[in-house]
Amino acid sequence: MNRKWIFPFLAALLLSAWSGTARAAHAERIVSLAPSITETLDAIGLMGSVVAVSEYDDYPAAARKLPKIGGYSTPSIERILSFRPTLVVGESTFHTQTLSRLSGMGVRTLSLTMHRSLDQVEQAMRILGRELDRKKEADRAIRKIRSELESLRRRIRADHPGKVPSVLVIVWHDPLTVAGRTNYIQDILTRLGIPNAANRIIFSFPQVDRETVLSLDPDVIVLAQAEKGMAITRESFLALFRGLPLRAAASGRVVEVRSDALFHPGPRVLEAARLLAGALDKEGKPRVP
Template sequence: MKPIPVRRILWVIAILIVLGLLMAGLARAQPVQVTDDRGRAVTLSRPPQRIVSLLPSLTETICALDQCHRLVGVDRYSNYPASVQKLPKVGGGLDPNIEAIVALRPDVVVMSVSSRAGERLEALGVKVVTLEPKTHADVQRVLGTMARLLGQPDDAARKVWRVIDAAVSAAAQSLAPEARNTRVYFEVSRGPYGAGESSFIGETLTRLGVKNIVPVSLGPFPRLNPEFVVRANPDLIMMGNRSMQNMVPYPGWDTIKAVREQRLCVYGPDDSDTVVRPGPRMAEAARLMAQCINDKMARKPQTANSPATRP
């Protein structure tokens, strides 16, 4: 057999590359349709290339799907990953700067259902998708919806969720036996607003093997009477209040077992963002929460010089 000329091989390779690029281009040009959390079907002529995000968890979801480069603006609280800190800030999620958003010429704006900006933006011809994860199932669902919006394969979302789910399971396995069934109160913000059993934080606590003092019946993030926490008398308190105002004591809390025995985990701003956002960093959140529970509730090994072993 005669050898195939090198030039012909190069031509075949070039043709295959061109065909691949054309197919990728056609895939990007395909219309996309998603149903958001208002129950509205939103259709775009192609996957959006210019996105404004008004919710930190959605910002992080887009980046977890390796599409951070499509973001052209974010709300003032979106700060992870570090690259988004360089993007234009367009105000808060509830009170964004409409003019600043429009000036960025977004193909779509993603935001929470509770934002008041959606109708105003739509009246100006801007496409809006509202998504608001509150539970583990919501986070998984939002990952899938965002992947479809971005024109990404379904497996891209599944891979991210598998990492989250596996990390939460690993955090649960790391819990010391004596720390299991600890009665925990998690304060999300000053009020106090607690994380109930039905919230994504509550679901993580349940998977870790501890007891949440805020029952399902009170909702995901209820505002509580401080006396409720006093009566519940938790073994451990976690505080994810970014403003750190949670250091101001509530009346009567000095009688709570967790306070008396200094079993409190007060997360700083960075860790607080991690534990209170329902998104890809729930994996790290589970690790931080398990570490707190172990540090405060697991028995420490005694040394020869510890008071318990001295003669």
């Protein structure tokens, strides 16, 4: 056997073993306070380090089996501490007080903002990648999102060369609440080149009446439903506007879309984008590019 390559080969093995040991020695015990955070941790290969999640976490499948630390906005400090976390990750809008209390107890915490835009989602991925030694995985996930969104945008343009239909996304039924100008859903529509019929309304998720919906008069209406959420059906929504001049209702382009991806800003943006793009089809069937 040629010794000239044996020693470099052994050195590479030792280096690889040392790197694996080093990463294992710093194994994290992560508590996630929000579904979006759990899904982001999964996207960068860290689901195995998550030891507890919120009651609303159900993706990926492994999250359903993990212990729960309370509701989305009411996590239990005692429960969190019982899992001896090395890191607790929450969202800035909802978990500031919880993270502050934990930090005061000496627990390492991380606050992310990711509910308003895809830029925030990407930034959250970068922060987690940097803090948890998963920078390459985070960069890879971001590149995939950008590439596939652009591919889907091109397909929409090709399918609608004259004018891309406008869309009104309804996220709640009583009172009627829509995706306005500054939110995650609007940002997805923008990236896809789909006009948001409610873009002129400056609020994130404004409540609207029937007259406002009639004035917006979108080409397509999407009834966005979480897995456990809005109960209105296509038929009951159409009943609200029976006999009224609403273009989407008249053309039969009122579409039910059921997926938590529309409500969990994070790496499942591609699933949400495909569903919104699919709503442009007259049949309203989701389309996978």
